[in-house]
Amino acid sequence: MSNADIIMRIEGIDKYFGGLHAVDSVTFTVKKGVIKSVIGPNGAGKTTMFNMIAGFETPCNGQVFFNDILITGKKPWQVAEQGVLRTFQNLKLSNHMSVMDNVLLGWHSLGSAGFLDGMFSSPASRREEKNAKDTVLPILEWLNIIDLKDSEVGNLSFGNQRAVELARALASDPSMLLLDEPAAGLNMHETADLAKRIEKIRDQGRTILLVEHDMSLVMDISDEIVVLNFGQKIAEGIPSDIQKNKEVIRIYLGGDGA
Ligand SMILES: Nc1ncnc2c1ncn2[C@@H]1O[C@H](COP(=O)(O)OP(=O)(O)OP(=O)(O)O)[C@@H](O)[C@H]1O
Ligand SMILES: [Mg+2]
Numbered sequence: 456m457s458n459a460d461i462i463m464r465i466e467g468i469d470k471y472f473g474g475l476h477a478v479d480s481v482t483f484t485v486k487k488g489v490i491k492s493v494i495g496p497n498g499a500g501k502t503t504m505f506n507m508i509a510g511f512e513t514p515c516n517g518q519v520f521f522n523d524i525l526i527t528g529k530k531p532w533q534v535a536e537q538g539v540l541r542t543f544q545n546l547k548l549s550n551h552m553s554v555m556d557n558v559l560l561g562w563h564s565l566g567s568a569g570f571l572d573g574m575f576s577s578p579a580s581r582r583e584e585k586n587a588k589d590t591v592l593p594i595l596e597w598l599n600i601i602d603l604k605d606s607e608v609g610n611l612s613f614g615n616q617r618a619v620e621l622a623r624a625l626a627s628d629p630s631m632l633l634l635d636e637p638a639a640g641l642n643m644h645e646t647a648d649l650a651k652r653i654e655k656i657r658d659q660g661r662t663i664l665l666v667e668h669d670m671s672l673v674m675d676i677s678d679e680i681v682v683l684n685f686g687q688k689i690a691e692g693i694p695s696d697i698q699k700n701k702e703v704i705r706i707y708l709g710g711d712g713a
Pocket of ligand 2: 501
């Protein structure tokens, strides 16, 4: 049942935390080169689903395939090695380091240089460092943050910190990015810049799975949307269909905390 257009298949994944069914038999596929968004009220199971895809949590049932390779049961670094990279709901940047050094961490995590090598300033490791910069500088330029390369990350606006986070993820050349609430804490202007960056990444041929509460962002940039509520998939489709879906309208207008 392999389909060349499909990059990820999520098949009946379940997660229980004690008696709580946080993710309840969720099944969907992600087409290659699209932005697919996962929406739903607080506690719907969105982050838990990301954690299961990226190897941070083990599903109680079900499987995830990436390019027809089973990735459930793999460690986060093994999933990343396959080309699936996640960002976190709370930024995990090193605030006291420069933009450049933060993004270089993404490159190093690819396993090319290794921290130990880097500690010994051998000609080989200096060459690697030059390769690393040659990889990273165009990414900073492409995301419009090249002027900030020597700035300490902690001094940047949230919008620019999000861009650094994207740059760090791109440094390891992933084919799929999982973004968990990238617009959280951003103002309208910063959100619009983020939207352009995410679309640009998609237009490079990468696939994006996005968890986001900002509905105008989701409706603007998503090719497809999955809606979760209490762990269950309650709708799936293109943005215009999701906007009309009665069940979705009910949980968003009548629900709490969304
Ligand atoms: N490690 C855990 N142990 C126990 N319960 C958990 C754990 N992680 C998540 N949960 C619970 O599972 C449910 C789903 O949580 P999850 O974080 O996946 O929701 P979410 O859709 O990402 O919500 P939000 O929009 O607030 O980020 C919630 O009821 C949450 O309290
Ligand atoms: Mg979450």
